[in-house]
Amino acid sequence: xxxxxxxxxxxxxxxxxxxxxxxxxxxxxxxxxxxxxxxxxxxxxxxxxxxxxxxxxxxxxxxxxxxxxxxxxxxxxxxxxxxxxxxxxxxxxxxxxxxxxxxxxxxxxxxxxxxxxxxxxxxxxxxxxxxxxxxxxxxxxxxxxxxxxxxxxxxxxxxxxxxxxxxxxxxxxxxxxxxxxxxxxxxxxxxxxxxxxxxxxxxxxxxxxxxxxxxxxxxxxxxxxxxxxxxxxxxxxxxxxxxxxxxxxxxxxxxxxxxxxxxxxxxxxxxxxxxxxxxxxxxxxxxxxxxxxxxxxxxxxxxxxxxxxxxxxxxxxxxxxxxxxxxxxxxxxxxxxxxxxxxxxxxxxxxxxxxxxxxxxxxxxxxxxxxxxxxxxxxxxxxxxxxxxxxxxxxxxxxxxxxxxxxxxxxxxxxxxxxxxxxxxxxxxxxxxxxxx
Amino acid sequence: xxxxxxxxxxxxxxxxxxxxxxxxxxxxxxxxxxxxxxxxxxxxxxxxxxxxxxxxxxxxxxxxxxxxxxxxxxxxxxxxxxxxxxxxxxxxxxxxxxxxx
Numbered sequence: 001x002x003x004x005x006x007x008x009x010x011x012x013x014x015x016x017x018x019x020x021x022x023x024x025x026x027x028x029x030x031x032x033x034x035x036x037x038x039x040x041x042x043x044x045x046x047x048x049x050x051x052x053x054x055x056x057x058x059x060x061x062x063x064x065x066x067x068x069x070x071x072x073x074x075x076x077x078x079x080x081x082x083x084x085x086x087x088x089x090x091x092x093x094x095x096x097x098x099x100x101x102x103x104x105x106x107x108x109x110x111x112x113x114x115x116x117x118x119x120x121x122x123x124x125x126x127x128x129x130x131x132x133x134x135x136x137x138x139x140x141x142x143x144x145x146x147x148x149x150x151x152x153x154x155x156x157x158x159x160x161x162x163x164x165x166x167x168x169x170x171x172x173x174x175x176x177x178x179x180x181x182x183x184x185x186x187x188x189x190x191x192x193x194x195x196x197x198x199x200x201x202x203x204x205x206x207x208x209x210x211x212x213x214x215x216x217x218x219x220x221x222x223x224x225x226x227x228x229x230x231x232x233x234x235x236x237x238x239x240x241x242x243x244x245x246x247x248x249x250x251x252x253x254x255x256x257x258x259x260x261x262x263x264x265x266x267x268x269x270x271x272x273x274x275x276x277x278x279x280x281x282x283x284x285x286x287x288x289x290x291x292x293x294x295x296x297x298x299x300x301x302x303x304x305x306x307x308x309x310x311x312x313x314x315x316x317x318x319x320x321x322x323x324x325x326x327x328x329x330x331x332x333x334x335x336x337x338x339x340x341x342x343x344x345x346x347x348x349x350x351x352x353x354x355x356x357x358x359x360x361x362x363x364x365x366x367x368x369x370x371x372x373x374x375x376x377x378x379x380x381x382x383x384x385x386x387x388x389x390x391x392x393x394x395x396x397x398x399x400x401x402x403x404x405x406x407x408x409x410x411x412x413x414x415x416x417x418x419x420x421x422x423x424x425x426x427x428x429x430x431x432x433x434x435x436x437x
Numbered sequence: 438x439x440x441x442x443x444x445x446x447x448x449x450x451x452x453x454x455x456x457x458x459x460x461x462x463x464x465x466x467x468x469x470x471x472x473x474x475x476x477x478x479x480x481x482x483x484x485x486x487x488x489x490x491x492x493x494x495x496x497x498x499x500x501x502x503x504x505x506x507x508x509x510x511x512x513x514x515x516x517x518x519x520x521x522x523x524x525x526x527x528x529x530x531x532x533x534x535x536x537x538x
Contacts (some may be wrong), residue, residue: 196531
């Protein structure tokens with residue numbers, strides 16, 4: 001594929017964009033914080049947020065439940081949502097691994113490289129190779145940092161049009177160009193004849209319905225499916241075009257950057273989250289996977305209309321800016337309609353940024369592509385899920401935006417290298433000696 | 438988005454937009470329309486907008502069937518006669534299978 005710089009720019013900007021969204025699971029936390037003031041239903045058990053101090057029924061409920069029960073409820077609440085995130089992450093990884101194992105295109109080394117990894121890895125000299133991979137990483141990370149800062153600046157100065165235009169461009173590219181490439185490779189692999197008219201119909205339908213579902217309104221399941229598919233496509237591109245060692249170093253470096261950007265007070269991602277929270281806006285929902293519907297009803301007495309406006313949303317997907325305004329309208333309508341009732345069934349969504357999906361899949365995909373056998377792949381897969389579990393646990397405890405990459409990627413890297421170098425030879429020699437344990 | 442949570446007028450408007458959008462060579466959109474609004478149109482107790490939603494769903498289903506028929510016919514013809522068409526067949530092909538005539 002002859003890629004032009006501008007295409008690479010777009011999708012790498014997108015990955016930067018996505019990645020910067022990825023570390024945070026802010027809205028999960030937001031939902032936590034946010035739902036509490038509206039809670040009027042004593043039957044609903046909710047973890048308590050220490051950050052919020054809104055008066056109202058919540059306080060009374062909080063006082064009535066014993067602490068032990070609250071703690072237990074916190075964790076119980078988390079388990080369901082862990083599962084709700086496991087499924088899409090697993091699906092994404094399955095798609096990537098299945099493609100890697102069957103379509104050889106994505107494992108063929110091409111002479112083309114992304115402009116973000118300009119240094120060639122020379123297979124002959126270890127030192128040189130290592131050095132070049134570090135240099136590549138530095139280039140890539142600085143690009144990502146730069147993009148993130150631009151994003152935060154744009155967001156701060158309310159240049160929403162620019163951001164939305166950027167997002168739309170990059171989803172367009174993902175949905176049309178990359179899926180076109182992907183289909184082409186799949187057809188070549190399975191030796192199927194395909195004609196242009198049918199192909200155009202398929203790509204056109206896939207792309208347009210994808211744009212509608214992600215950026216406008218569509219069924220939740222379809223939107224989730226599209227987000228998984230585009231994350232998988234992006235991950236495949238990374239797997240193909242990042243040089244071997246650079247990919248691993250980049251994974252490590254991104255996790256560290258993630259940690260810094262989300263947790264440090266001046267980190268760009270943290271500023272993004274805080275600005276969004278101040279403005280009571282969801283954070284770029286087009287780049288965040290959310291797993292369920294959220295319906296939060298305004299308080300019965302509408303004593304804090306400001307928070308209720310922001311809270312009441314038809315969750316579950318991409319929100320364009322105009323959507324937020326319409327949500328506010330719905331919010332007003334919703335308040336009037338439901339003000340007399342207890343709050344409705346709330347299935348609070350869990351949100352994970354798409355960048356997380358992408359980098360998890362890159363790790364597992366690379367393990368499948370370059371690792372020896374299925375042991376390595378499965379080990380990385382399990383490691384990532386364990387990491388995700390722990391991250392969600394920490395989220396339930398700390399109740400603030402947390403980076404989702406570091407723990408999972410660390411576990412994944414550790415498991416990859418140890419399985420590849422320790423467990424695999426061990427299993428091989430056990431098998432060759434027919435010694436079963 | 439959850440259809441349960443939006444008012445009926447918006448459901449109607451959404452259904453209508455999906456229906457109209459499908460005319461832009463988008464049978465997939467019609468399929469989504471049918472599947473998504475099926476329950477609303479047929480399995481829910483009646484409400485004011487329901488007959489219109491029903492009609493849109495039915496029309497989308499009809500359009501979808503037509504497109505499926507057209508595409509199936511075309512694909513069958515193409516796959517069967519591609520080799521015999523020679524140059525035209527190659528021109529129309531995006532991927533050409535290796536190792537066959």
